[in-house]
Each structure stands twice: as structure tokens, then as C-alpha cells.
Amino acid sequence: MGVMRALLTxxxxxxxxxxxxxxPPAPTGEPALWLAARTPDGFSDPLALHEGVGSLPDRVALxxxxxxxxxxxxxxxxxxxxxxxARALDAGxxxxxxxxxxxxxxxxxxxxxxxxxxxxxxxxxxxE
Numbered sequence: 001m002g003v004m005r006a007l008l009t010x011x012x013x014x015x016x017x018x019x020x021x022x023x024p025p026a027p028t029g030e031p032a033l034w035l036a037a038r039t040p041d042g043f044s045d046p047l048a049l050h051e052g053v054g055s056l057p058d059r060v061a062l063x064x065x066x067x068x069x070x071x072x073x074x075x076x077x078x079x080x081x082x083x084x085x086a087r088a089l090d091a092g093x094x095x096x097x098x099x100x101x102x103x104x105x106x107x108x109x110x111x112x113x114x115x116x117x118x119x120x121x122x123x124x125x126x127x128e
Contacts, residue, residue: 033057033074037093049087049095054078057085061112063120067091071120073101073110083107084124104128 033050036043049072050057058075068091076085084107088096101107104126111123 033060033072035072044093047093047095050074050076050085050098058082059108059110061110061122063112063114065114065118065120066116067118069118071112071114071122073112073122073124075108075110076100081105084110084122084126086122102126 032048034046035049036046056077058077061073062070064070070089072087072089072095074085076083083100084102086099086101090096101122102124106127107124109125113121115121
């Protein structure tokens with residue numbers, strides 16, 4: 001199983017409870033979204049996808065393409081708005097920059113699939 005294909009399993013496992021020998025990240029006092037890959041020895045060190053400064057990550061969607069590259073979407077909530085943030089992951093698990101996809105004041109419910117041609121298709125609800 002490739003590194004990126006393992007990320008979905010790791011995300012689900014870490015969201016519930018740590019299994020294996022994953023070292024949890026040090027608390028920062030701010031909400032964060034972490035991702036770790038399953039390895040033969042447990043899990044890789046967690047990778048911060050979102051570290052909140054005034055926003056809360058919620059409702060994560062993850063898709064992995066046939067080439068091992070992936071995309072992560074999540075709601076980024078603050079007291080005055082919510083938006084859909086995205087971060088691409090290359091086949092080695094390295095993240096790209098965080099991008100905001102939504103344009104309205106309130107965006108929610110991200111959904112994501114990997115298309116057979118290597119693209120990703122995302123959908124979400126949005127209010128102006």
C-alpha cells in the first residue's frame with residue numbers, strides 16, 4: 001500500500017484513537033488538523049494540515065488518486081464565517097499550500113472524489 005493510500009486509513013484511525021506507535025503532536029492551544037501515514041512500524045510523525053489561529057477545522061474530506069497524489073478539503077470556521085480550505089498532497093505525502101476554494105460567507109459540507117484521469121472533483125454548500 002502506497003504512502004498516500006495509507007493516509008485515509010491513518011486519518012480515520014487518528015480521529016478515533018491512536019493505534020500503533022504514533023507520537024501525538026504537542027498541544028499548541030489552537031485547533032489543528034493532523035494527518036499521519038501508516039508505516040510498517042506504526043505511523044509516521046503527524047503532519048499539520050491546518051493550524052488554527054482564530055479558526056476551527058471541521059468536516060474533513062480526503063481523496064487519493066491512482067498515482068498516489070491526494071487532496072484534503074475541510075471547513076475552516078470562525079465566529080463570523082466558514083470557508084472550504086484545500087491542500088494538495090503529492091504522491092510522497094508532502095503538502096502544498098493551503099488554498100481557500102469557497103467565496104461565500106458560509107460554506108459547509110465538503111465532498112471529494114478522485115477522478116480516473118487524475119483530477120479531483122470537489123463539492124460543497126455555500127451561502128452568500
